[in-house]
Amino acid sequence: MFFQIVDILGTIAFAISGALVAMNKRMDPFGVLIIAFVTAVGGGTLRDIMIGIEPVSWMKNMTFVYVIIGSVVFAVLFRKRINFLRKSLFLFDTIGIALYTLVGIETGLIAGLHPIICIALGTMTACFGGVLRDVLCNEIPVVFRKEIYATACILGGFTYFILRKFLYDENYLFVIAGLVVIVIRLIAVRFKISLPSLYKKDNI
Amino acid sequence: MFFQIVDILGTIAFAISGALVAMNKRMDPFGVLIIAFVTAVGGGTLRDIMIGIEPVSWMKNMTFVYVIIGSVVFAVLFRKRINFLRKSLFLFDTIGIALYTLVGIETGLIAGLHPIICIALGTMTACFGGVLRDVLCNEIPVVFRKEIYATACILGGFTYFILRKFLYDENYLFVIAGLVVIVIRLIAVRFKISLPSLYKKDNI
């Protein structure tokens, strides 16, 4: 129940972020809907098709479809006044990536994959919706350039697997690893910490 | 037989549209072939991998492979005089998206998915070849910005599921829903109707 609510909040944040980027690119309503959809479910879809869970998860759960459509309608109607929601959306998004990371890790564990692959799947679930959003909007994905975003997911994933050697209660593990993702991201944004870009001029 | 011919005409239109965009981007023959291929089969491929039909459909039907290669050769040879085919190609394309929408809906129904997911699969089958073409050509996908294209597919899909409650003959259903897609698209292009872009300046 608790996880379900968190999941829906994350989906709302992702869908609205997609809708806003799409409107910013002067897309029509169909484009806005698709970009919102891809942002919200793209990471999980990629995870599912890579490990063979098909039909992919969102096709079997209409709740998310309705939540995304509702979020898009909301974002379109209130697009001029949505700035005052900025903080709530940032918070939802942060909680969302923490949860998505854990969902991805758990999916990998169920499929019997190596911990590093599980962490990769968790990070993919959390971050690749945004990557696909940016690719469809013809931008270099923002998570490759800016902010501690994927890094928070990766560190949360490592925390999960390290603690797993000492702690046997899955619920505690999830809460602690999720908090690691959230805290790292909040600190990074609060203090404007980002990874340095590794610039290299000449290309081969 | 009738459907097969329509399918081939649609494939030709999609492949040629891909080849023309690729030539316009100064690609070499290999690039032109790939973009034509992706435009023609990309939507169906995405649908298949999302619901778990693998190997994906076009790998099991060489007819389409030959039709696409033939269309590319034709488009390359006659690239300077292809403008006078503009109207035929537009018509093929319109019939093509109508058929692809219905193929996608049927595939979803066979997989036992919810009507809204089926409509999404139909629209994806019809439109995502063009989306992938534009992504590979480094453009914002044109279906997200211009014309009633995906919208026609979505409305055709709704028509299918609404009529399905009253009409039990699949063939009639297909023909009517297909005509809805075609008529909406023709009217939209004839009268230059398009959805308004939902522009919003600030991004979060």
Next chain:
Amino acid sequence: MFFQIVDILGTIAFAISGALVAMNKRMDPFGVLIIAFVTAVGGGTLRDIMIGIEPVSWMKNMTFVYVIIGSVVFAVLFRKRINFLRKSLFLFDTIGIALYTLVGIETGLIAGLHPIICIALGTMTACFGGVLRDVLCNEIPVVFRKEIYATACILGGFTYFILRKFLYDENYLFVIAGLVVIVIRLIAVRFKISLPSLYKKDNI
């Protein structure tokens, strides 16, 4: 054993090429890692999900994961001095696409697919890592525009299927077809041969 080493050399070359492009785009370390990963395993991943081999190959073989991570660390540390490796990397890359082409063809044969589809899968395995790299970096894929690259893979694939009618020893077949890919690519680069771009101004 021999193939394994060649495979690892190819993976190193692909991962480093991805890392260099990503650094050139001013990405942060996470972005560099992802682009390197996608360049190295993207083609094989696409092949696997299209024919239904899931979880995809690299998730079941940690060697490649470690090789890619190691290559990225190497490329980042020595990014200012990597130019003197240019020739070795080009050679690794050339051997890599030859091997990847053959791996793709074999995967297609095992799945019982038509020779033309097998050649397409081989070319996809060899070239689509680079295509995905360029899409994520917001560039038109370089293999669609420049150099005999995919063409070498396609010709190697045809060689394989033509010789297969006369030659029954798989090992000989692989070595000859692989050499065809390598020789064509080396000649093309040495003599600056490339396919002409098929430019066409007006688009429909």
